[in-house]
Amino acid sequence: MSDSExxxxxxxxxxxxxxxxxxxxxxxxxLQTHVPLAPLTWFRVGGPAEVMFRPADAQDxxxxxxxxxxxxxxxxxxxxxxxxxxxxxxxxxVIRLGPAFRKIETQGLRIESGAAAANIDVARAGATAGIxxxxxxxxxxxxxxxxxxxxAGAYGSEFRQVLHHAHIVHRDGRQEDLSVEQLGLVYRGSAxxxxxxxxxxxxxxxxxxxxxxxxxxxxxxxxxxxxxPLRARTxxxxxxxxxxxxxxxxxxxxxxRGLCVGDAEVxxxxxxxxxxxxxxxxxxxxxLAEEVRRRVRxxxxxxxxxxxxxxxxxxxxxxxxxxxxxx
Numbered sequence: 001m002s003d004s005e006x007x008x009x010x011x012x013x014x015x016x017x018x019x020x021x022x023x024x025x026x027x028x029x030x031l032q033t034h035v036p037l038a039p040l041t042w043f044r045v046g047g048p049a050e051v052m053f054r055p056a057d058a059q060d061x062x063x064x065x066x067x068x069x070x071x072x073x074x075x076x077x078x079x080x081x082x083x084x085x086x087x088x089x090x091x092x093x094v095i096r097l098g099p100a101f102r103k104i105e106t107q108g109l110r111i112e113s114g115a116a117a118a119n120i121d122v123a124r125a126g127a128t129a130g131i132x133x134x135x136x137x138x139x140x141x142x143x144x145x146x147x148x149x150x151x152a153g154a155y156g157s158e159f160r161q162v163l164h165h166a167h168i169v170h171r172d173g174r175q176e177d178l179s180v181e182q183l184g185l186v187y188r189g190s191a192x193x194x195x196x197x198x199x200x201x202x203x204x205x206x207x208x209x210x211x212x213x214x215x216x217x218x219x220x221x222x223x224x225x226x227x228x229p230l231r232a233r234t235x236x237x238x239x240x241x242x243x244x245x246x247x248x249x250x251x252x253x254x255x256x257r258g259l260c261v262g263d264a265e266v267x268x269x270x271x272x273x274x275x276x277x278x279x280x281x282x283x284x285x286x287x288l289a290e291e292v293r294r295r296v297r298x299x300x301x302x303x304x305x306x307x308x309x310x311x312x313x314x315x316x317x318x319x320x321x322x323x324x325x326x327x
Contacts, residue, residue: 011313012088012313012314012315012316013091013313014316015034015047015048015050015089015091016050017033017034017050017051018033020033020050020051020072020092020093021033021051023069023072024051024053024064024068024069024072024093025063025064025067025068027053027055027056027060027063027064028055028056028057028060029053029054029055029056029060029061029064029098030052030053030054031051031052031053032051032052033050033051033052034048034049034050035048035049035051035052035094036048037049037077037080037085037089037090037094038085040077040080040096041080041083041084041085041235042080042081042083042141042233042234042235042236043083043084043085043233043234043235043276043280043282043285044233044276045084045085045087045276045280045281045282045285046084046085046086046087046089046282046312047085047086047087047088047089047090047282047312047313047315048089048090049075049089049090049093049094050089050090050091050092050093050094051092051093051094052093052094052095052096053093053094053095053096054095054096054097054098055095055097055098055100056100057100057101058101058167058169058175058199058200061095061097061169061197061199062169062173062174062175063173064173065169065170065171065172065173065197066172066173067173068093070171072092072093073090073091073092073093073195074092074093074095074171074195075090075092075093075094075095075194075195075311076094076095076096076097076145076194076195076197077094077095077096077311078096078097078115078116078142078143078145078146079116079118079141079142079143079146080142081141081142081143081146081235081236082141082142082146082150082152082235082236082307082308082309083235083308083309083310083311084235084282084285084286084308084309084310084311085282085311085312086282086283086286086310086311086312086313086314086315087281087282087283087312087314087315088312088313088314088315088316089312089313090311090312090313091312091313095197097114097115097116097145097197097199098116099116100114101114101115101116101117101145101199101200102114102116102117102118102121103117104117104121104122104125106125106126106128106129106131109131109204109205109206109207110131110164110202110203110204110205111125111126111129111131111134111202111203111204111205112200112201112202113125113144113200113201113202113203114144114199114200115143115144115145115148115197115198115199115200115201116143116144116145117143117144118142118143118144119137119138119140119141119142119143119144119147119152120137120138120141122134122137122144122203123135123136123137123138123217124138124217126203126205126213127210127213127214127217128210130207130208130209130210130213131205131206131207131208131213132205132206132207132208132212132213133157133161133162133204133205133206133208134162134203134205135155135157135213135216135217135220136153136154136155136156136157136158136220138217138220138221139154139155139220139221139223139224140152140153140154141236144198144200144201144203145197145198145199145201147159148163148166148183148185148190148198148201149190149192149198150188150189150190150307150309151185151186151187151188151189151190152188153188154220155220155223158187159185160180160185162203162204162205163180163183163185163201163202163203163204164179164180164201164202164203164204165177165178165179165180165201165202166178166183166198166200166201166202167198167199167200167201168192168196168197168198168199169196169197169199170193170196171193171195171196187240188240188307227269227270228269228270228273229267229269229270229273229275232267232273232275232276233275233276233277233278233280234267234273234274234275234276235273235274235308236273236307236308237272237273237307237308238272238273238274238289238292238306238307238308239251239272239289239292239293239304239305239306239307240304240305240306240307242302242303242304242305245302246272247272247304248270248271248272250296250300250302250304251266251271251272251292251296251304252271253296253299253300254292254295254296254299254300255295255299256271256291256292256295256296257271258271259288259291259292259324260288260324261284261285261287261288261291261324262279262280262281262283262284262287262288263276263277263278263279263280263284264276264277264280264284264285264287264288265277265288266288266292274288274289281315282312283314283315286310287324288324289306289308291324292304
């Protein structure tokens with residue numbers, strides 16, 4: 001599954017974590033069944049993981065994947081700042097990297113970062129070490145692993161401009177270091193299979209003055225606070241920018257600012273952001289986004305592409321009781 005492809009929702013599969021657990025190999029890390037995922041996501045919606053695996057280290061992860069039955073779905077998640085987990089939960093094994101994958105070390109103009117380290121922490125480490133070029137990371141919610149996978153970007157920069165290579169564990173347990181070219185990084189995407197996992201990355205910047213770098217980071221933070229609904233339950237940009245255009249502008253032109261489905265709303269502040277006003281379901285948020293896509297297509301002839309990753313399955317009793325409400 002690529003980052004732009006949602007997990008199939010064609011049939012609801014009841015999650016039977018204890019039965020799945022019996023089929024899984026022994027690990028040094030932690031395996032749990034029916035772990036709620038909503039509290040981990042920025043939208044605060046979605047069903048549970050059938051099984052959650054938190055590996056002790058990269059070798060534990062590789063050993064698990066090598067011995068895991070090939071028919072068991074594997075879904076890695078990071079800080080879930082760019083995920084919509086559907087209400088029926090995620091079948092199979094959800095893998096979330098923990099403290100062992102948050103280490104950040106600087107050497108010269110390079111930073112070696114675990115995939116679970118927050119982008120904001122890596123940006124700050126770069127500033128302290130006098131490494132310029134990584135300031136944009138302060139404006140990207142989420143972790144380094146997700147940033148690599150999605151070639152995340154902001155304020156004129158993106159991961160492929162500063163990434164030297166990333167360490168990957170594949171579904172069959174193979175480990176390898178891949179360059180930017182081998183990762184196939186493109187605008188908001190990569191060639192990585194959905195069940196391959198980034199465990200660390202080396203980023204490289206240029207020489208800079210710490211105070212100049214920190215001033216640039218403060219400017220980015222200030223701009224975000226002025227233009228984005230940072231205190232709302234949101235996952236950032238919902239759609240990729242169409243070629244030569246801004247997604248928020250075409251959404252506004254289609255009259256979608258403030259549009260609601262249930263308790264999901266197109267942000268009044270930045271209309272490429274969707275907001276959970278408190279009681280929205282994942283189905284509400286996805287239905288709202290699809291309504292926005294429909295209106296933009298019909299009024300402007302533009303097909304918006306999802307930037308947020310959608311994972312899991314719809315709830316068995318999900319209905320379309322909430323229609324769109326005009327702003």
